[in-house]
Amino acid sequence: MQEDIIVIGAGASGMMAAITAAVNGGQVLILEQLSQPGKKLYATGNGKCNYTNRYQEMECYRGEDRSFIERALGHFSCDDTLREFRRMGILPQERDGYYYPVSGQASSVVDALVRQLKLLGVKLHTEEHVHRIIPPENGQKGYQVRTDKRTYQARCVILAVGGKAAPVHGTRGDGYAMAKQLGLNVLTPLPALTSCVLKGDFAKEWAKIRVKGRVSLYNKAGELLAQDQGELQLVSYGLSGIPFFQVSRYAARALETGDKPYLLLDILPDYSMEEVGQELTRRREAFADYPAEQVLEGMVHKVLGRVLLKSLGMNPKTRVVEWSERDIQRIADRFKNWKTGIAEVSGFDFAQVTTGGVLTGQLDPDTMEVKDHPGLYMTGELLDVDGICGGYNLQWAWTSGYLAGRAAAGCVR
Numbered sequence: 001m002q003e004d005i006i007v008i009g010a011g012a013s014g015m016m017a018a019i020t021a022a023v024n025g026g027q028v029l030i031l032e033q034l035s036q037p038g039k040k041l042y043a044t045g046n047g048k049c050n051y052t053n054r055y056q057e058m059e060c061y062r063g064e065d066r067s068f069i070e071r072a073l074g075h076f077s078c079d080d081t082l083r084e085f086r087r088m089g090i091l092p093q094e095r096d097g098y099y100y101p102v103s104g105q106a107s108s109v110v111d112a113l114v115r116q117l118k119l120l121g122v123k124l125h126t127e128e129h130v131h132r133i134i135p136p137e138n139g140q141k142g143y144q145v146r147t148d149k150r151t152y153q154a155r156c157v158i159l160a161v162g163g164k165a166a167p168v169h170g171t172r173g174d175g176y177a178m179a180k181q182l183g184l185n186v187l188t189p190l191p192a193l194t195s196c197v198l199k200g201d202f203a204k205e206w207a208k209i210r211v212k213g214r215v216s217l218y219n220k221a222g223e224l225l226a227q228d229q230g231e232l233q234l235v236s237y238g239l240s241g242i243p244f245f246q247v248s249r250y251a252a253r254a255l256e257t258g259d260k261p262y263l264l265l266d267i268l269p270d271y272s273m274e275e276v277g278q279e280l281t282r283r284r285e286a287f288a289d290y291p292a293e294q295v296l297e298g299m300v301h302k303v304l305g306r307v308l309l310k311s312l313g314m315n316p317k318t319r320v321v322e323w324s325e326r327d328i329q330r331i332a333d334r335f336k337n338w339k340t341g342i343a344e345v346s347g348f349d350f351a352q353v354t355t356g357g358v359l360t361g362q363l364d365p366d367t368m369e370v371k372d373h374p375g376l377y378m379t380g381e382l383l384d385v386d387g388i389c390g391g392y393n394l395q396w397a398w399t400s401g402y403l404a405g406r407a408a409a410g411c412v413r
């Protein structure tokens with residue numbers, strides 16, 4: 001029997017695609033390899049699901065072709081997402097532009113999507129692991145979709161299997177292999193929105209400290225690749241927290257291409273270098289007989305002050321009266337430009353999203369249809385589109401799912 005539309009993957013973009021296709025009159029079957037739909041969604045936004053964001057600037061989305069992303073978002077963006085989810089029963093709650101369900105529970109987003117699938121008569125086959133899509137040959141109509149158990153036939157297929165990030169939620173990168181089998185080009189998928197391991201062993205001593213700071217990522221040639229500011233999480237192996245998450249996709253790509261990227265950390269971003277130098281000079285006079293580590297208290301976290309001094313080869317117990325002008329300059333410079341190499345970006349097990357993927361030039365931005373394979377659509381994280389933290393990755397999943405679902409329903413009509 002031939003299905004109208006098969007959606008592969010019951011994640012964020014797959015469920016949105018299936019709902020939209022069904023609303024527009026398509027008969028839909030979803031094939032999901034896990035025993036339940038939307039497993040990753042439960043974990044989003046720390047269990048609260050940050051499902052979109054009021055500020056839809058293009059700088060919040062990354063990929064080789066941003067005009068593709070902009071065009072797609074022009075069809076379905078934040079307001080459309082809020083409207084669709086309200087229709088499904090989700091009332092929004094906004095915090096600084098970030099939208100969450102008012103219930104405060106990601107599970108209500110999954111429940112709303114699943115309820116909608118049922119109301120619309122969408123069929124869902126779980127524990128169906130798809131490994132191949134075979135395009136029509138010799139004038140045949142439709143695609144074959146092969147799972148470990150059987151072969152399905154469908155007039156249209158929407159591939160919504162996600163990327164490689166957080167494989168514990170079912171995403172192991174199967175979509176890239178299927179895309180390559182279909183002759184599509186894939187930009188090497190790499191982990192993003194993740195932490196990093198720093199070179200050197202000083203991080204061991206600063207473990208479990210949170211400080212406000214700025215992270216600037218440079219390539220070997222000294223060019224600024226990305227920058228962000230906020231709460232840094234200093235962890236035993238390196239650096240975590242939103243500011244590094246935001247620049248991590250550039251660090252991962254630089255390392256992959258053999259570059260040697262490094263970071264400059266500014267742990268007093270609200271003060272200029274000159275102000276920090278003046279403050280240190282003042283403290284040298286005011287607290288002359290006190291040990292350096294104590295004198296830095298009130299400027300920086302106690303432990304971090306000690307690590308900072310040690311990283312300069314200075315004894316934290318030294319009385320500050322002994323600081324030379326050069327010592328003060330070096331300490332001020334460390335506060336503002338703490339240079340550290342990146343050994344590695346933490347892998348897919350720790351990443352929230354994938355950067356890279358199926359290059360979008362091969363798809364139509366209005367429909368997500370693959371240009372060389374009419375009737376085949378691709379959505380979500382599988383594509384070379386990644387967003388910063390803040391609801392942008394789910395917005396991309398809803399946008400691309402919506403467009404694919406609408407177009408597939410139009411195609412079968």
Ligand SMILES: Cc1cc2nc3c(=O)[nH]c(=O)nc-3n(C[C@H](O)[C@H](O)[C@H](O)COP(=O)(O)OP(=O)(O)OC[C@H]3O[C@@H](n4cnc5c(N)ncnc54)[C@H](O)[C@@H]3O)c2cc1C
Binds near residue numbers: 032044131162
């Ligand atoms: C911990 C965590 C927190 C996050 N928080 C947020 C957040 O708050 N806001 C935000 O915007 N983004 C967040 N994200 C990112 C966001 O969840 C993803 O970008 C988004 O879910 C991607 O949607 P998708 O449809 O492409 O793939 P997914 O939602 O990953 O779904 C893919 C589905 O396909 C299935 N599948 C895979 N391979 C096969 C196969 N071979 N056969 C059949 N089925 C298959 C999988 O089992 C899965 O159900 C978070 C991610 C993580 C890991």
